[in-house]
Amino acid sequence: MVTARRDPDAAKAPAITREALAAAGLAVLRREGLDALSMRKVAAELGVRAASLYWHVHDKEELLDLLADSLLWDARRLTKQGAWDVCLREMAVAYRCHLHANRDAARVMAGRMAPGPNLLYVLDTMLGWLRAAGFSGADAARATRTIATYVQGFVLQEQLPMSALEGRAHPAEALSAAAEAFRAAPMDQYPNVAAMADAILADDMDDLFLFGVDRIIDGLRRLAGAEAQG
Amino acid sequence: MVTARRDPDAAKAPAITREALAAAGLAVLRREGLDALSMRKVAAELGVRAASLYWHVHDKEELLDLLADSLLWDARRLTKQGAWDVCLREMAVAYRCHLHANRDAARVMAGRMAPGPNLLYVLDTMLGWLRAAGFSGADAARATRTIATYVQGFVLQEQLPMSALEGRAHPAEALSAAAEAFRAAPMDQYPNVAAMADAILADDMDDLFLFGVDRIIDGLRRLAGAEAQG
DNA sequence: ACCTGAACACCGTTCAAGT
DNA sequence: ACCTGAACACCGTTCAAGT
Numbered sequence: 373m374v375t376a377r378r379d380p381d382a383a384k385a386p387a388i389t390r391e392a393l394a395a396a397g398l399a400v401l402r403r404e405g406l407d408a409l410s411m412r413k414v415a416a417e418l419g420v421r422a423a424s425l426y427w428h429v430h431d432k433e434e435l436l437d438l439l440a441d442s443l444l445w446d447a448r449r450l451t452k453q454g455a456w457d458v459c460l461r462e463m464a465v466a467y468r469c470h471l472h473a474n475r476d477a478a479r480v481m482a483g484r485m486a487p488g489p490n491l492l493y494v495l496d497t498m499l500g501w502l503r504a505a506g507f508s509g510a511d512a513a514r515a516t517r518t519i520a521t522y523v524q525g526f527v528l529q530e531q532l533p534m535s536a537l538e539g540r541a542h543p544a545e546a547l548s549a550a551a552e553a554f555r556a557a558p559m560d561q562y563p564n565v566a567a568m569a570d571a572i573l574a575d576d577m578d579d580l581f582l583f584g585v586d587r588i589i590d591g592l593r594r595l596a597g598a599e600a601q602g
Numbered sequence: 603m604v605t606a607r608r609d610p611d612a613a614k615a616p617a618i619t620r621e622a623l624a625a626a627g628l629a630v631l632r633r634e635g636l637d638a639l640s641m642r643k644v645a646a647e648l649g650v651r652a653a654s655l656y657w658h659v660h661d662k663e664e665l666l667d668l669l670a671d672s673l674l675w676d677a678r679r680l681t682k683q684g685a686w687d688v689c690l691r692e693m694a695v696a697y698r699c700h701l702h703a704n705r706d707a708a709r710v711m712a713g714r715m716a717p718g719p720n721l722l723y724v725l726d727t728m729l730g731w732l733r734a735a736g737f738s739g740a741d742a743a744r745a746t747r748t749i750a751t752y753v754q755g756f757v758l759q760e761q762l763p764m765s766a767l768e769g770r771a772h773p774a775e776a777l778s779a780a781a782e783a784f785r786a787a788p789m790d791q792y793p794n795v796a797a798m799a800d801a802i803l804a805d806d807m808d809d810l811f812l813f814g815v816d817r818i819i820d821g822l823r824r825l826a827g828a829e830a831q832g
Numbered sequence: 833a834c835c836t837g838a839a840c841a842c843c844g845t846t847c848a849a850g851t
Numbered sequence: 852a853c854c855t856g857a858a859c860a861c862c863g864t865t866c867a868a869g870t
Contacts, residue, residue, distance in 0.1 A: 525755020
């Protein structure tokens with residue numbers, strides 16, 4: 373039954389694998405959010421005590437690294453064929469959509485720096501498009517990082533209200549407090565903010581996101597033209 | 603001596619003010635970093651016990667809100683006169699520089715959503731430039747948020763290594779592990795990452811930052827032209 | 833009005849000890 | 852090799868009680 377690796381008798385089950393650890397972490401994350409994710413709870417999810425985790429993982433940090441990469445698991449399906457600028461735009465949209473689908477995903481990603489295989493795959497795809505479009509190696513690398521930075525930064529801010537409101541005394545209070553700060557801006561000190569408070573607040577998040585993406589890609593188009601001429 | 607506000611006898615000193623709280627928080631932040639910033643330590647900085655803080659502040663969250671805004675205190679001096687695109691670029695550079703000057707500043711800012719007076723001032727200035735340049739109210743609002751998102755997201759990633767390395771067993775290990783992940787990318791699975799690993803890693807952070815800023819501003823220039831025609 | 837003592841219910845991490 | 856018990860040194864927050 374069990375595929376024996378190197379142990380002929382295969383008596384002992386692997387018990388906790390790194391995959392199981394990531395899965396358990398994801399379960400806790402989905403159910404309770406990042407702030408409530410503790411080693412003790414992840415251990416309990418596996419029917420084990422907290423101290424046991426430290427055999428498989430050096431740190432809570434390392435557990436979160438595992439989590440971060442497994443959050444990108446189905447980001448691999450995002451590959452598309454077509455014009456480079458259209459592809460980049462779709463990738464940005466899909467990446468945001470994907471982060472949105474997992475609770476606190478942006479916060480988990482933002483905390484880490486080691487790229488797992490799934491992130492490498494996404495980066496590789498984008499780099500391929502840009503190289504094929506004629507961008508220099510340096511500019512292709514810079515462009516992918518610029519877009520990744522923007523998308524992560526955007527979703528991070530976007531998901532903040534949700535996680536900030538969790539278990540707060542008055543849930544909608546934080547949100548409306550932020551809105552009030554804009555609306556209550558004194559006209560003499562902050563004339564533009566006061567005049568445009570409604571425009572700032574009423575903005576649809578999808579529109580706002582696409583505005584930034586389109587500015588970046590427009591800028592990249594201009595650069596592509598300049599490189600083609602030079 | 604003491605400027606009596608409304609208390610005629612002026613016997614009792616104000617003891618802990620909100621400003622003093624923010625200053626104490628900043629001191630702890632600078633000395634020990636965000637991960638080590640606890641209510642108990644901030645209280646100790648003021649010569650007081652942790653429980654006392656809850657009279658002046660509802661939450662640790664609220665204390666961090668105070669901190670976030672006071673981090674932007676001297677961002678007010680960033681005002682410039684000149685062409686809107688040059689101003690925006692300089693503002694972005696100065697904002698990054700300013701975040702860089704304070705330990706974990708990006709992480710503190712990224713966690714909060716309520717804008718304090720100092721952030722309002724910065725936003726107001728940028729909005730003013732864009733309105734004067736002929737952008738519609740909606741586009742000006744979107745443009746400022748796009749740039750703010752990019753700068754914060756960038757510095758957040760930039761400051762991660764520093765805070766991730768604090769007190770770690772092997773300090774440089776995390777950094778080189780991330781670098782190794784890029785360099786070790788299998789050529790058959792991630793051909794572009796493997797080929798451009800050096801380009802990705804060798805990038806100067808200043809260049810990388812300006813690349814993104816210039817793409818965004820180039821995109822905004824194109825939009826300004828389109829609006830002028832339409 | 834403002835601060836304290838003491839407690840509650842948690843944390844991450846370590847380490848001897850078990851099997 | 853892998854898991855446990857028990858402890859250490861912390862947390863944020865609450866609340867009666869002091870002044």
